[in-house]
Amino acid sequence: MEELGLKGALSTITSDAIIEAVAVVALASLLIMAVQKLLPMLAQKLSGKPRLYLLAMVPLLRLVIIVLTIVMVVPILVEPSFENMLAIFGALGLALGFAFKDYANSLIAGIVTLYEMPYRPGDWIEINGQYGEVRAIGTRAAEIVTLDDTVIVIPHGLLWNNLLANGNDGTDNLMCVAELYLEPNHDVARMRELFRDVIYICPLTKTYQPVVVAVQGTDMGMKYRLKAYPLTPGDQTRFIADLTARAAEVCAAEGVKMISRPLLLQ
Known part of the structure; x- marks a missing residue:
């Protein structure tokens, strides 16, 4: 019965309807391209959370345009009667349910992501x-x-079953950690003060942050x-490398030997 209803619905498609549907799809494609280009350009002129929210609107608007396009195209191709709509959307839903189950899972998770915003463009996760x-x-x-x-x-879809770590959570503050292992039997208080000086001397340090x-003590x-914040999250690699190099110079000047952890484990 459903197969007959689907055939009957598809039999009403005409060449004029196909041309009109293609025009609607082309217009929607141009609109999506405009959204993907103009909104990021506008976001570059903003800062802080307004910029992040504007960037997050891009995939949401793209999804809205796609859904509206489907809603507009189907009545153009098929006579908008209750039986035809029921047959078309029923068959479409059944096909998508089997063929794109994982895709639909990620799509729904994407909608949740746009709402809850566990990460945004510019976040380090x-x-x-x-x-x-x-x-x-x-x-x-x-x-x-x-x-x-x-x-x-x-x-x-990975959000459903996996832990997500967000380093800066929509801000430009990303804590970085440089780890050092030193031989015991040295003046710990002095080394701590020297390492604090190392952090403040580094030109990449955001000094107004903690x-x-x-x-x-470990085996x-x-x-x-050494925990501090670089000027920008993108500086984290250079920042940690600079802190490590400066700390190594301090250790050499103080006669305190650094330990290579991999060698020690062997």
Whole structure:
């Protein structure tokens, strides 16, 4: 019965209807391209949360345009009677349910992502062991760029069953940690003060944010963690490298030997 209803609905399609539907799809495509180009350009002129919210609107508007296009095209191709609409959308829903179950899962998760905003463009996140900056958020997946300049596509569906770590959470404050292992039997208080000076001397340090030098005695030596904020999240690699190099110079000047953790574990 449903098959007969679907055939009857498709039999009403005419060449004029196809031309009109193609025109609507082409117009929707142009509109999506305009949204994807103009909104990021406008966002570049803003700062803070308004910029992030504007960037997050891009995939949402794209999804709205796609849904409206489908709603407009189907009545153009098929006579908009209750039986025809029921047959078309029923068959479409059944096909999509089987063929694109995982895609639909990620799509729904994408809608939740746009609402809850666990990450935004510009955030540095880690999920499933992958760490990088969110470059773009689509309706199905997000793109992140790792510190090694590798683009990774992460389906939003991973949000359901995986932990997500967000380093800066929509701000430009990203804490970085430089870890050092030193041999014991040295003046811990003096080394802490020297390492604090190292952090403040570094030109990449955001000095108005908290600076912490934590120390812990372990079976691998005295573990120091130099925690501070770089000027921008994108400076994190150079920032940690600079802190480590300056701290190594201090250790050499004070006669305190650094421990290579991998060698010690062997």
